[in-house]
Amino acid sequence: MFRFNKKIVRLFTFTTLILGIISLLWLIYDYVLYKQLKPVILSFGELGRLEVLAGFVWLSFLFMFMVHVIAGITVLLHLRYFRKIRPINIVIVILGITSFLAVFSDWAILGDIGKEFEMGWDTSGEWTILYILLGIHAVFLLLMTGMSAGTLRRLKESATEKPRGQKEEMVFTVEQYVGLICGFIGLVWTVFALVLSQRFEVSYYHMLFTSIMIILPYGLVVLYWFFLKINEKIGEWYDEKQSRDVYRAGFITLVITIPVMLVLFLVIHNDALFIRGHYFWFPFLIFTSLSVFSLLTLIYYRGT
Amino acid sequence: MKLGNNIRRLRFDQGDISQEMLANGVGVTRQTIHSIEKGKFVPSALLAFKIALFFKTPVDQVFFFIAE
Structure with missing residues (x-):
């Protein structure tokens, strides 16, 4: 290490x-x-x-x-x-x-x-x-x-x-907090930009740039975490409780995001609201997944 | 059936060992030891043996079944 x-x-x-x-x-x-x-x-x-x-x-x-x-x-x-x-x-x-x-x-x-x-x-x-x-x-x-x-x-x-x-706890916890904050800010920004796009032009590149900036702190923490773990075997990155919590959070995130994205898919194809912002689904998916996953990992890790 | 444990008692009996010290000794996080102690997380057989080895005690002195 x-x-x-x-x-x-x-x-x-x-x-x-x-x-x-x-x-x-x-x-x-x-x-x-x-x-x-x-x-x-x-x-x-x-x-x-x-x-x-x-x-x-x-x-x-x-x-x-x-x-x-x-x-x-x-x-x-x-x-x-x-x-x-x-x-x-x-x-x-x-x-x-x-x-x-x-x-x-x-x-x-x-x-x-x-x-x-x-x-x-x-x-x-x-x-x-x-x-x-x-x-x-x-x-x-x-x-x-x-x-x-x-x-x-x-x-x-x-x-x-x-x-x-022997096992990293601090960076793991901070990573979840940063993921939760970045995910939440990203979700608020995506919804705000979607509403804004009905009156003003919100370009694809503007949305891409702002989304990358919002997710950047999380990316840096994850990068730092990888840097710490680079000399360890993948199986040793987490202890057994952390592994269980991450798997559970990942599974529930999948279960939650699939219906959410299905609803979004149906709305995009049937609602004029999204005509000007058809690319909003992607940041919405990323930020929803990030905030739900980070929140659940924190809850499982701290609460159980 | 639930899994009970004597980890807390053993920590104090063997000289006020902190959760962090035990966690470092068996290679897990402090939060994992806390969850095992509270009965919220059932450890693997390997971890259970490592904890017993840490206290130099047979594993059935550390963990036991609780009939519900």
């Missing part, structure tokens, strides 16, 4: 702490710039030097993307090293995924504001969303930075490493 020593955990934690502080400063910059940009854009005034300064906001999104990926790896390392899931870990995972997805929303909304400004449309609604997303980033980064600082102190205090179990 791949083993992480204290140095790697400390290195990632320290990097996350530094990047978290820089990101928080960058968020303040974004906030100040939004405050200056908003009245100018709403009154269709001249942007002047603000246009140049706004370029740094785009740059901050790239930086934030990187910070979220590193923070994700750090959280997984913490869980693996300390072998304990605390409520704060769950909160950080949920906020982290939301904040990660919000980076792409920031990008899209700022792009929309730019286009609508050129067309002379009102953008006050978009600004409200932008501020909410900024708040989500701020809460996540504050918690992540605080947790990193606390972890560095804990690492300093613990003289010896904690005993390691």
